[in-house]
Amino acid sequence: MFFHIVLERNMQLHPRHFGPNLRDKLVAKLMKDVEGTCSGRHGFVVAITGVDSIGKGLIRDGTGFVTFPVKYQCVVFRPFKGEILEAVVTMVNKMGFFAEAGPVQIFVSNHLIPDDMEFQSGDMPNYTTSDGSVKIQKDSEVRLKIIGTRVDATEIFCIGTIKDDFLGVINDPGASA
Amino acid sequence: MSVEPFNRLVKLAARAFYDDIAMKGDNQPKTGRSDNRGMAVVVLDALTRRQWVREEDLAKDLKLHSKQLRRTLRFFEEEKLITRDHRKETAKGAKVYSAAIAATSDGQPVGREGEEKIKLHTHSYCCLDYAQIYDVVRYRLHRMKKKLKDELDNRNTVQEYICPDCGRRYNALDALRLISPDDEFFHCEKCNSELVAESDKLAAEEMGDGDDNARRRRREKLKDMLQKMEVQLKPLMEQLSRVKDLSVPEFGGLQAWEARASAAARANGDSAANDLSKASQGQGYGGTPMPFLGETRVEVALSGVEVKEEDSKADAGANSMKVLPPWMIKQGMNLTKEQRGEVKQESKIDSGLSAPMSDDKKSKVNEKEDEKQIQDEYVKAYYAAILRRQQEQEEAAKRQQKELENKISALNDVIDTPNDRQVGIKSKRDVYEREDGVEWEEAPTAGNTSETYKLNDLNVEAEASGDDEDEIDWEEG
Ligand SMILES: [Zn+2]
Numbered sequence: 001m002f003f004h005i006v007l008e009r010n011m012q013l014h015p016r017h018f019g020p021n022l023r024d025k026l027v028a029k030l031m032k033d034v035e036g037t038c039s040g041r042h043g044f045v046v047a048i049t050g051v052d053s054i055g056k057g058l059i060r061d062g063t064g065f066v067t068f069p070v071k072y073q074c075v076v077f078r079p080f081k082g083e084i085l086e087a088v089v090t091m092v093n094k095m096g097f098f099a100e101a102g103p104v105q106i107f108v109s110n111h112l113i114p115d116d117m118e119f120q121s122g123d124m125p126n127y128t129t130s131d132g133s134v135k136i137q138k139d140s141e142v143r144l145k146i147i148g149t150r151v152d153a154t155e156i157f158c159i160g161t162i163k164d165d166f167l168g169v170i171n172d173p174g175a176s177a
Numbered sequence: 178m179s180v181e182p183f184n185r186l187v188k189l190a191a192r193a194f195y196d197d198i199a200m201k202g203d204n205q206p207k208t209g210r211s212d213n214r215g216m217a218v219v220v221l222d223a224l225t226r227r228q229w230v231r232e233e234d235l236a237k238d239l240k241l242h243s244k245q246l247r248r249t250l251r252f253f254e255e256e257k258l259i260t261r262d263h264r265k266e267t268a269k270g271a272k273v274y275s276a277a278i279a280a281t282s283d284g285q286p287v288g289r290e291g292e293e294k295i296k297l298h299t300h301s302y303c304c305l306d307y308a309q310i311y312d313v314v315r316y317r318l319h320r321m322k323k324k325l326k327d328e329l330d331n332r333n334t335v336q337e338y339i340c341p342d343c344g345r346r347y348n349a350l351d352a353l354r355l356i357s358p359d360d361e362f363f364h365c366e367k368c369n370s371e372l373v374a375e376s377d378k379l380a381a382e383e384m385g386d387g388d389d390n391a392r393r394r395r396r397e398k399l400k401d402m403l404q405k406m407e408v409q410l411k412p413l414m415e416q417l418s419r420v421k422d423l424s425v426p427e428f429g430g431l432q433a434w435e436a437r438a439s440a441a442a443r444a445n446g447d448s449a450a451n452d453l454s455k456a457s458q459g460q461g462y463g464g465t466p467m468p469f470l471g472e473t474r475v476e477v478a479l480s481g482v483e484v485k486e487e488d489s490k491a492d493a494g495a496n497s498m499k500v501l502p503p504w505m506i507k508q509g510m511n512l513t514k515e516q517r518g519e520v521k522q523e524s525k526i527d528s529g530l531s532a533p534m535s536d537d538k539k540s541k542v543n544e545k546e547d548e549k550q551i552q553d554e555y556v557k558a559y560y561a562a563i564l565r566r567q568q569e570q571e572e573a574a575k576r577q578q579k580e581l582e583n584k585i586s587a588l589n590d591v592i593d594t595p596n597d598r599q600v601g602i603k604s605k606r607d608v609y610e611r612e613d614g615v616e617w618e619e620a621p622t623a624g625n626t627s628e629t630y631k632l633n634d635l636n637v638e639a640e641a642s643g644d645d646e647d648e649i650d651w652e653e654g
Contacts (some may be wrong), residue, residue, distance in 0.1 A: 091356070093356070093361030093362070094361040094362060095338075095352070095361070095362065095363055095374065096336075096349075096352070098352070098353075098356075105353060107349055107350075107352040107353065109336035109349045109352070109374070110336075110374075111336055111374070112336070121361065125361060147334075147335070148335050148349070148350060149350075150350040157350055157352075157353055159335060159336075159349040159350055159352070163330070
C-alpha cells in the first residue's frame with residue numbers, strides 16, 4: 001500500500017557545498033540518500049515530493065561537517081499481509097516463482113500455485129495448466145495475495161499465493177509478443 | 178409474499194447458530210441459574226410470529242426481563258438478523274403502534290394502551306430483517322466452508338523447508354537467501370545440501386510447534402468437521418435454496434409499517450383505528466390494501482364496511498347477503514353469463530349493493546358535500562349500473578325470445594339498444610316504450626329482488642332507475 005508521509009532526517013553536508021546553492025545541494029543529497037531505501041517501519045521510500053523545513057545547521061567538532069535536520073514529504077510503499085498486488089515474475093523454479101512489485105520481492109511457493117498448474121523445466125522454466133491455456137514464466141504478470149511478510153530493519157520480503165479467486169496470470173507475454 | 182418459508186429459515190438458523198449462545202451480562206457471575214442458553218432461539222421464534230413489536234411487549238410476552246431481552250436483541254442486531262428502531266413517544270404515539278398491532282395480529286392480546294401514559298418515553302421496536310437474514314446466513318455458511326477448506330488445502334500457510342542433512346529448518350520467507358545460482362532448488366546455507374519442502378505444514382499460529390501426529394490429527398479433524406457441517410446444516414442449506422427465488426417479506430421501517438397497518442385497520446372498520454384518525458371512512462374504500470396477512474380478507478371487509486355504514490337504509494335482504502365488491506361482481510358476471518341461475522343470484526347481490534348506495538349518495542350530497550366521498554360513491558354506483566344494465570339487456574333479450582318471438586322487428590331494436598343506451602337516457606326511454614313498458618320495466622327489479630317477476634318494492638325500482646340516470650349523467654360530465 002502507498003502512503004504519503006512526512007519524515008525527518010539529519011543530513012550531513014560537507015563544507016565545500018556551503019554557498020549560494022546550499023539548499024539545493026541539501027535536497028539533492030537527500031534524494032540521493034533516501035529514495036529507494038527501505039525501512040522496516042515505513043516501507044520503501046519511492047519518491048520525495050517536497051521539503052517542509054530545513055533547521056539550523058550544527059557544525060560538528062573536528063570534521064567541519066554541518067548537520068541539518070530536514071523534514072520532508074515522501075511517498076512510501078509498504079506491503080501488508082492480505083494485500084493484493086500485481087507483480088512481474090522474475091524467476092521460476094521447481095520450488096515456486098519469484099516476482100517483483102516495484103521494489104518488493106515476493107516468493108510464491110509451488111503449493112500456493114493452483115494444483116492444475118505443473119512445473120515444466122527447460123531453458124524457460126514455467127508453470128502451465130494441463131491444457132496449456134495458462135502459463136507462468138519469466139516476465140509474466142500475475143495478481144497475487146500476500147500471505148506473509150518478513151520485515152527487517154532495511155528489508156521487506158513477502159510470500160504470496162495465487163491459489164484463490166481472481167488471482168493468477170493477468171497477461172501472457174508469449175501470447176502478446 | 179409468503180413469510181412461512183422465511184420463518185422456517187430463521188428457525189433453522191437459530192437452532193444451527195444461536196442454540197448455545199449464552200446472553201450474560203459483563204458483571205454477572207456464571208451460575209446455573211443465569212445460564213440462559215437457548216433463549217436466543219426462543220426470542221427469534223417469537224419474532225417470527227410478529228412483525229414490528231415493541232420490545233417491552235415482547236419481554237412481557239416471553240416473561241423475560243426487559244434488560245435481558247434487550248441484550249439479546251442487541252446481539253441479534255449486531256448479527257444483522259433484526260432491525261431496531263428507537264423513538265421518543267407520548268402515550269398517543271404508543272397508541273398508533275397498538276392500533277397497528279391490533280390490525281395485524283388478528284386478535285392476539287398485544288396492545289396495552291393503558292400502561293403507556295407517561296409522556297415521552299423512549300421505546301424500542303424490533304423486527305426481523307428477512308432479506309438480510311437470508312444474506313447473513315448464506316455468508317456465514319460460505320465463510321465456514323471456506324475457512325475449513327482453506328486450511329485443508331494449506332492455503333495461506335507458509336511453506337517450510339528442511340535440510341535432510343543437518344536438519345536445519347527454513348521457510349518460504351527465507352527463499353531469497355536459499356536460491357542457488359546453479360539449479361532450481363533451494364540449498365542449505367550451512368551445508369549447501371538440497372532442501373526438501375515439508376508437506377502438510379499448517380499455519381503456524383494454528384499449530385504451534387506441533388509434531389507430525391498433531392498435524393495429522395488436526396487434518397482429520399478438519400475433514401470431519403467439514404463433513405459434519407455438510408450433513409448437519411443440510412436442512413438449512415435446503416431451506417436457503419427453497420427461498421432463493423421467493424420474494425422476501427418486507428415490512429419496511431417502523432413508521433411506514435405503522436402507517437400501512439393503521440390504514441388497513443381503518444379500512445377494516447376497526448374501532449381503535451377509527452379513533453385515531455378523523456380521516457373519513459369513505460376514504461377507506463380506496464385506501465391502501467394491506468400488503469400482508471391476507472389481502473382477500475381485507476377486500477371483503479371493505480365492502481362490508483359500506484353495508485354497515487348504511488344499514489339503516491339498506492333493506493334486510495341486502496345485509497344478510499354476502500356482499501362482494503363491485504369489481505368482483507363484474508368479473509363473476511362475465512364468467513357466468515351463460516348460466517341463468519347464477520346471473521339471477523348475482524343480480525340479487527347487485528341490487529342489495531346499488532340500492533342503498535344511491536340512497537346513501539343522495540343523502541351525502543345533501544348533507545356533507547364531501548367531494549371525495551361522492552366520487553367514490555359514484556364509482557361504485559357506476560359499476561353497479563353497468564352490471565345492472567348488462568343484466569337488463571340479457572333479461573330483455575331472453576324475455577323477448579320467449580314472449581315476442583314473432584315480433585322480429587322489436588327484437589332487433591332491443592339488440593340495438595346497447596349502443597343507443599350508451600349515449601343517453603333518451604334512447605333508454607325509447608326502449609322502455611317499445612317494449613310496452615310496465616312489464617318490461619319490472620323485469621330487472623323483479624328479477625333482482627325476488628324469485629317471481631312481480632314487483633314487490635316500488636321504492637327499490639325507483640332508486641334503481643334513478644341510479645341509472647345518475648350514472649349516465651356522471652359519465653357524460
Ligand atoms: Zn543443511
